[in-house]
Amino acid sequence: MIKLDDVNKTFNRGKANEVIAIKDLSLTISAQDYVVIVGANGSGKSTLLNLIAGSALPSNGTIEIDSHPVTSLHDYQRSRWIARVFQNPLSGTAPDLSIIDNFRLAALRTQSKGLKIGTSNTFKQQVQEKIALLSMGLENKLIQPMGTLSGGQRQALTLLMSVMDECKILLLDEPTAALDPRSARLVMETADKLITDFKLTAILITHNLKDAHTHGNRLINMAEGQVIQDYPSEKKLNLTQNDLFEWFS
Amino acid sequence: MDFYLTALLQGLCFSGIALGIYISMKIFNIPDITTDGSYALGGIVTGVMLTHQYPLYISLVVVILAGGLAGAITGLIHTKLKINALLAGILVMTALYSINLSIAGRSNLPLIGTASIFNALNFTAYVNVNTFIILLLIVVILAGTIGYLLKTDFGIAMRATGNSETMIRALGVNTDRMKITGLALANALTALSGFLITQLQGFADISMGVGVVIIGLGSVIIGETLIGWLRITSVWSSLLLVIAGTIVFQLVLAITLAIGVNPNLLKMVTAVLVLLIVSLPRLSFKSHD
Numbered sequence: 001m002i003k004l005d006d007v008n009k010t011f012n013r014g015k016a017n018e019v020i021a022i023k024d025l026s027l028t029i030s031a032q033d034y035v036v037i038v039g040a041n042g043s044g045k046s047t048l049l050n051l052i053a054g055s056a057l058p059s060n061g062t063i064e065i066d067s068h069p070v071t072s073l074h075d076y077q078r079s080r081w082i083a084r085v086f087q088n089p090l091s092g093t094a095p096d097l098s099i100i101d102n103f104r105l106a107a108l109r110t111q112s113k114g115l116k117i118g119t120s121n122t123f124k125q126q127v128q129e130k131i132a133l134l135s136m137g138l139e140n141k142l143i144q145p146m147g148t149l150s151g152g153q154r155q156a157l158t159l160l161m162s163v164m165d166e167c168k169i170l171l172l173d174e175p176t177a178a179l180d181p182r183s184a185r186l187v188m189e190t191a192d193k194l195i196t197d198f199k200l201t202a203i204l205i206t207h208n209l210k211d212a213h214t215h216g217n218r219l220i221n222m223a224e225g226q227v228i229q230d231y232p233s234e235k236k237l238n239l240t241q242n243d244l245f246e247w248f249s
Numbered sequence: 250m251d252f253y254l255t256a257l258l259q260g261l262c263f264s265g266i267a268l269g270i271y272i273s274m275k276i277f278n279i280p281d282i283t284t285d286g287s288y289a290l291g292g293i294v295t296g297v298m299l300t301h302q303y304p305l306y307i308s309l310v311v312v313i314l315a316g317g318l319a320g321a322i323t324g325l326i327h328t329k330l331k332i333n334a335l336l337a338g339i340l341v342m343t344a345l346y347s348i349n350l351s352i353a354g355r356s357n358l359p360l361i362g363t364a365s366i367f368n369a370l371n372f373t374a375y376v377n378v379n380t381f382i383i384l385l386l387i388v389v390i391l392a393g394t395i396g397y398l399l400k401t402d403f404g405i406a407m408r409a410t411g412n413s414e415t416m417i418r419a420l421g422v423n424t425d426r427m428k429i430t431g432l433a434l435a436n437a438l439t440a441l442s443g444f445l446i447t448q449l450q451g452f453a454d455i456s457m458g459v460g461v462v463i464i465g466l467g468s469v470i471i472g473e474t475l476i477g478w479l480r481i482t483s484v485w486s487s488l489l490l491v492i493a494g495t496i497v498f499q500l501v502l503a504i505t506l507a508i509g510v511n512p513n514l515l516k517m518v519t520a521v522l523v524l525l526i527v528s529l530p531r532l533s534f535k536s537h538d
Binding site for chain 2: 053055074075076077079080082083084086090091092093094095096097101102104105106108109110111113114115116117118119143145
């Protein structure tokens with residue numbers, strides 16, 4: 001599904017503040033895998049996710065998605081495969097736009113945004129039914145600006161928005177880092193449910209080792225821009241939480 | 250009375266600038282001051298086209314295209330060369346001064362015996378009232394079109410571009426192209442104001458654009474204040490209030506002149522007026538203890 005071949009990413013190349021964020025990294029992620037990535041700050045996790053999403057382009061190496069070469073495609077061109085949830089709840093939604101407008105854009109992620117009014121009553125009903133599944137009581141607040149909601153509500157809605165249009169890959173960049181424990185659990189549960197229901201290929205970055213242990217079917221540990229440990233499904237099952245804690249102690 | 254009617258007519262002519270500034274500043278969050286140049290460009294192109302006896306509708310199309318092109322160039326400089334939007338606007342505005350001068354061939358173009366949009370339809374014998382009706386029609390069509398555009402899927406994507414760029418890129422929108430389109434639209438509207446005012450006052454002048462951006466800013470800010478007071482969220486009402494802002498602005502200026510302020514001080518009065526409006530919400534007459 002996702003294939004990175006010998007990818008390097010260097011920021012500020014040749015300057016005093018040169019940073020090698022990703023170094024000779026090759027990685028293949030199969031369809032419907034749910035990969036969890038852990039690693040210290042600066043280990044290249046977020047850069048890896050940005051390289052896959054296209055918001056950063058590799059210095060060299062190639063990237064393929066669904067057997068399409070995408071190495072030089074920008075983020076807005078890769079949105080036909082990829083939906084994202086960001087660490088900052090503010091990044092995944094437009095605060096001044098209403099919930100319904102946000103969902104309308106999400107419903108057109110893989111399509112062009114044309115000159116017709118798409119927020120029809122049928123569409124509103126669809127969104128209402130989807131939001132009701134979260135049982136947050138937001139289904140009757142569709143015209144409320146997104147900015148008036150809490151971080152947890154916004155992250156949960158961003159997740160829902162990702163499956164409003166055809167989605168193959170879901171990238172989760174520390175989606176619960178800014179949330180309280182209860183909202184965090186709700187967001188992780190919603191993510192698990194959507195990933196199973198929609199048969200998504202997913203990548204989750206997290207610093208929460210408990211989450212890293214419970215979620216996903218493959219665990220990757222990164223350091224200095226490289227994968228240093230890679231546990232596929234059976235081996236991940238045999239890991240205990242203590243094993244994970246030891247990696248970082 | 251006629252004095253205030255003229256102010257009202259000018260206000261309606263300036264609604265294109267106000268809508269343009271509303272789009273660039275409020276929707277795209279880009280401080281675009283190409284305005285001064287694209288407004289004069291609209292006026293000068295109108296003057297040249299009409300004195301060469303081109304029909305009105307062709308002149309109108311050329312004016313809109315010229316303004317759009319000016320905005321698109323600012324947008325290209327801003328997005329592709331990664332130059333600060335203010336600087337990009339200043340560069341294009343400065344260059345436009347020379348361009349306007351070469352198009353016109355001289356600094357002032359009087360329109361005598363040429364076609365005028367204000368003679369195109371006759372509703373009453375009173376010239377000013379007839380002009381008022383025509384302007385009202387134009388403004389209604391303009392606000393209607395922009396209001397509709399902002400409610401379409403494309404319009405929502407426009408609004409999201411100025412609001413959450415990371416989000417809208419992840420949702421498949423080329424934000425560079427969107428900003429260029431937005432600035433083109435904003436400056437096309439501004440040039441349209443130049444088209445109207447040139448025919449209203451009967452001449453185009455190379456320096457007609459000086460300080461005109463402040464009229465747009467002032468109007469948008471008055472409109473915003475009204476929107477805030479009335480807690481408006483609908484797109485249509487917001488646009489109407491921004492247009493109301495231009496009229497209020499012109500009327501306040503007219504009153505200032507009527508009470509005997511030296512016309513030489515008009516630009517300063519304008520600047521002070523905008524300063525007052527901007528700072529009004531922050532001025533508190535209560536002491537903070």
